[in-house]
Amino acid sequence: MARSSALSRSATSRDVAQIGKLLRDLEGHLAHLAKSVASDAREVSSNVPDLISDAFAELSERFRTTVQSSARGVSAEAARVGSGAWHRVEDEVSNHPLTALAIAAGIGFLIGALNRR
DSSP: OHHHHHHHHHHHHHHHHHHHHHHHHHHHHHHHHHHHHHHHHHHHHHHHHHHHHHHHHHHHHHHHHHHHHHHHHHHHHHHHHHHHHHHHHHHHHHHOHHHHHHHHHHHHHHHHHHHHO
């Protein structure tokens, strides 16, 4: 019994020694991992402003392109409507010249009356 007790203590001592070695190895690996993570974090944090800048530049370009496209559409529509209105005025003046002259004289009279005040 004494012999089995001594053997179990010896085995336990070896097991504890192996566990201690494993823990030291694990601690070394964890320290290496922590250094690696810290290095990666510094690298990533230094890239964040560039990533944000690139994202804003792309967003700005998309916005500018969309606004230009919309502005072209609106200006083309305004030109079409303005041209149509001008043609209608021309047709009315051609068909009813005395009415157009009376309207122009009335507008002139109103502008003159407003300027006197």
